[in-house]
Amino acid sequence: MFKTPSHIMLVDDEKDFVEMLSLRLKEIDETVIPAYSGAECLEILDKQDIDVIILDVKMPGMDGIETLKEIKKQHPLVEVIMLTGHGTIEGAVEGMKLGAFDFLFKPAEFDALTEKLNQARQRKHDQLERIRKAEAAMLLRRAKI
Amino acid sequence: MVDEATENLIRVLLVDDEKDFRTVVAKRLGLRGVSIAEAAGGEEALRQLDASPVDLIVLDVKMPGMDGIETLGRIKERFPNSEVILLTGHANARDGVEGIKAGAFDYLSKPVEIEHLYRKLVQAHNKIRRSLDEKREAAFRERIKQQMVVAERLAALGTMATGVAHEINNPLAIVQESAGWMQQILAKPEFGDMPRKADFDKALERIHRAVQRARRITQQLLQVVQTQITEMPDPATLTEVDLHALVQECISLVEQQARLKQIDIVLESPDPPPIAWTDPYPLLQVLINLVTNAIQATDAGGRITLALRASVEQVQIAVQDTGCGIPQSDLSKIFEPFFTTKGVGQGTGMGLYVSWGIVTKLGGLITVESQVNRGTTFTITLPVKN
Ligand SMILES: Nc1ncnc2c1ncn2[C@@H]1O[C@H](COP(=O)(O)OP(=O)(O)O)[C@@H](O)[C@H]1O
Ligand SMILES: [Mg+2]
Numbered sequence: 184m185f186k187t188p189s190h191i192m193l194v195d196d197e198k199d200f201v202e203m204l205s206l207r208l209k210e211i212d213e214t215v216i217p218a219y220s221g222a223e224c225l226e227i228l229d230k231q232d233i234d235v236i237i238l239d240v241k242m243p244g245m246d247g248i249e250t251l252k253e254i255k256k257q258h259p260l261v262e263v264i265m266l267t268g269h270g271t272i273e274g275a276v277e278g279m280k281l282g283a284f285d286f287l288f289k290p291a292e293f294d295a296l297t298e299k300l301n302q303a304r305q306r307k308h309d310q311l312e313r314i315r316k317a318e319a320a321m322l323l324r325r326a327k328i
Numbered sequence: 329m330v331d332e333a334t335e336n337l338i339r340v341l342l343v344d345d346e347k348d349f350r351t352v353v354a355k356r357l358g359l360r361g362v363s364i365a366e367a368a369g370g371e372e373a374l375r376q377l378d379a380s381p382v383d384l385i386v387l388d389v390k391m392p393g394m395d396g397i398e399t400l401g402r403i404k405e406r407f408p409n410s411e412v413i414l415l416t417g418h419a420n421a422r423d424g425v426e427g428i429k430a431g432a433f434d435y436l437s438k439p440v441e442i443e444h445l446y447r448k449l450v451q452a453h454n455k456i457r458r459s460l461d462e463k464r465e466a467a468f469r470e471r472i473k474q475q476m477v478v479a480e481r482l483a484a485l486g487t488m489a490t491g492v493a494h495e496i497n498n499p500l501a502i503v504q505e506s507a508g509w510m511q512q513i514l515a516k517p518e519f520g521d522m523p524r525k526a527d528f529d530k531a532l533e534r535i536h537r538a539v540q541r542a543r544r545i546t547q548q549l550l551q552v553v554q555t556q557i558t559e560m561p562d563p564a565t566l567t568e569v570d571l572h573a574l575v576q577e578c579i580s581l582v583e584q585q586a587r588l589k590q591i592d593i594v595l596e597s598p599d600p601p602p603i604a605w606t607d608p609y610p611l612l613q614v615l616i617n618l619v620t621n622a623i624q625a626t627d628a629g630g631r632i633t634l635a636l637r638a639s640v641e642q643v644q645i646a647v648q649d650t651g652c653g654i655p656q657s658d659l660s661k662i663f664e665p666f667f668t669t670k671g672v673g674q675g676t677g678m679g680l681y682v683s684w685g686i687v688t689k690l691g692g693l694i695t696v697e698s699q700v701n702r703g704t705t706f707t708i709t710l711p712v713k714n
Binding site: 197199200203204206207210211268288289290291293 | 494497498500501502504505506508509512513539543547550
C-alpha cells in the first residue's frame with residue numbers, strides 16, 4: 184500500500200508499553216514519537232506536525248479525555264485513537280463524542296491497531312484534500328472579481 | 329360486596345354418626361356452594377383425610393367409638409394446617425371450651441342453625457387462606473433476602489477482582505507488544521535461516537496464546553463491572569424478544585457439542601411463545617453459559633430441558649439437566665468469580681459470575697436448585713415490560 188510519510192504520537196504513562204509498541208510500529212516503518220503524559224503530548228504538538236495520536240484514556244494528572252479536548256481545540260485536524268480498558272468504555276464513548284476517530288481496547292491486537300491507524304491517516308488526508316480544494320476555489324473566485 | 333374467599337370453593341368434611349343429620353346439613357350447605365364429604369365416625373374421618381385431604385372439618389363431639397375431642401387431637405396432629413369446627417350437644421358448653429383448648433377453630437351447639445355454620449365455615453376458610461398466603465410471602469421474602477446477601481458479596485468480590493484485572497491489563501499489554509515485536513523481527517527475510525528459529529516461533533506463539541487467555545479473563549471480569557456501573561439497562565438496547573426463537577438459537581449453537589456426548593436437548597414452550605422485553609445478545613450469552621455447564625455436568629444418555637414459562641408479571645427460562653448435581657456446600661459459591669470444579673483449561677469459573685451480572689443488569693434474577701446425582705436446574709426470571 185502507498186503510505187504517505189506520516190507521524191504518529193503514542194501517549195501513555197506506561198513507559199515500557201510506549202517503548203514496545205513504538206518498536207513494533209517502527210518495524211513496519213512508521214515514525215513514532217513517544218509522550219508519557221497529556222501535558223507532554225500537547226507540548227510536542229506545538230512544535231511538531233503529527234497526523235495521528237494513539238492516546239491512553241487512563242493517565243495520572245491530565246487524563247486522556249482532558250488531553251483529547253485540548254488537542255481538538257488547538258489542533259482540530261489531528262486524528263486521535265483512544266486506548267481504553269474494558270471497564271472504562273464510558274471513556275471511549277465520551278472520547279468519540281469529543282471527536283476521537285475511534286477507540287481500541289487495551290491490550291489491542293496489532294493488526295486491528297494498524298488498520299485503525301491507516302483509516303485515521305486516510306481521513307486526515309481526505310480532510311486536508313477537501314480544505315485545499317476549498318481554498319483553491321476561494322482563490323479562483325477572488326481572482327475573477 | 330362479594331368476599332373474595334367465598335368465591336373459592338369451600339370443601340368440608342362433615343363427621344357425625346347421625347346419617348339423617350349429615351344428609352340435611354350436606355344438602356343445605358350444598359345449596360350455598362359448599363362441597364361436602366361425609367364420614368360417620370372418627371376412624372373413618374381420619375382414613376378419608378389421608379386419602380383426600382380437606383382443610384375444613386365439621387366434627388360432632390358425641391360419637392360412639394373415637395369421640396370428637398380425640399378425633400380433633402388426631403386431626404390436628406396429622407394436619408396442622410386444618411381447621412375444625414365442633415358441634416356440641418345442647419347446653420354442653422364444656423365440650424366446646426375443651427375443644428378450643430385442643431385447637432378447634434370454634435364450636436356450635438346443636439341444633440345447628442345452617443346460616444350460622446356457614447358463616448363460621450367461611451371465617452375458618454379465610455383463616456386458612458390467610459396463613460397460606462403468609463407462609464408463601466415469608467418464603468418469598470427469605471429467598472429475596474438470600475439473593476441480596478449473595479448479590480452483595482458478589483458485588484464486593486467484583487470490585488476487588490476488577491481492580492486486579494485493571495492492574496493486570498497494563499503489564500499484559502507490555503508482554504503482548506514485546507512478544508509481538510520479536511515475532512515481527514523473526515518474520516523478516518534476513519532471519520529466514522536463523523538457527524533454532526522454529527523453537528523461538530513456538531515459544532513466542534505460546535506467549536501469545538497465554539496472553540490471549542489472560543486477556544479473556546480480565547475482559548470477563550471487567551464486563552461484569554460494566555453491568556454494575558449503570559443500574560438499569562440502556563432502554564435503547566431493549567427489544568421485544570421471542571424467547572422461543574432465542575432458546576432455539578442457543579440450542580443450534582450447542583447442539584453438536586451435546587450430540588457428541590449423546591445428550592438430548594429438549595425445548596418446552598407454551599403456545600404462544602413468551603415474549604420478553606430485553607436485550608437478546610447478553611441473554612443468549614447467559615443461555616449458552618448455562619447449557620454448556622449442563623452438558624459438561626451430564627453423562628451420555630442424559631437430557632437437558634429448556635423450559636419457558638410466562639405469567640402476567642414475569643417470564644422464566646429454566647435450564648434443567650440430569651447431571652451430577654451440585655453439593656449443598658458449593659451452592660452458595662458457584663456464582664463467585666473464579667469458582668470452578670473443573671480442571672485447568674477446562675473451566676475459568678467466570679461463566680456463572682458473568683451470567684449473574686448480565687441477568688441482574690437486565691432487571692432479572694438467576695436462581696439454582698440442585699440435587700447431587702439427580703440434576704440441576706438454573707432458572708432465569710425476567711420482568712415483563714410494564
Ligand atoms: N449444570 C451444572 N451441574 C453441575 N455443576 C454445575 C452446573 N453449572 C455450574 N456448575 C458448577 O459451578 C461451577 C462454576 O460454573 P461456571 O461459573 O460456569 O465456571 P466453569 O464452568 O468455568 O467452571 C462449575 O465448575 C461447576 O462446579
Ligand atoms: Mg461454565
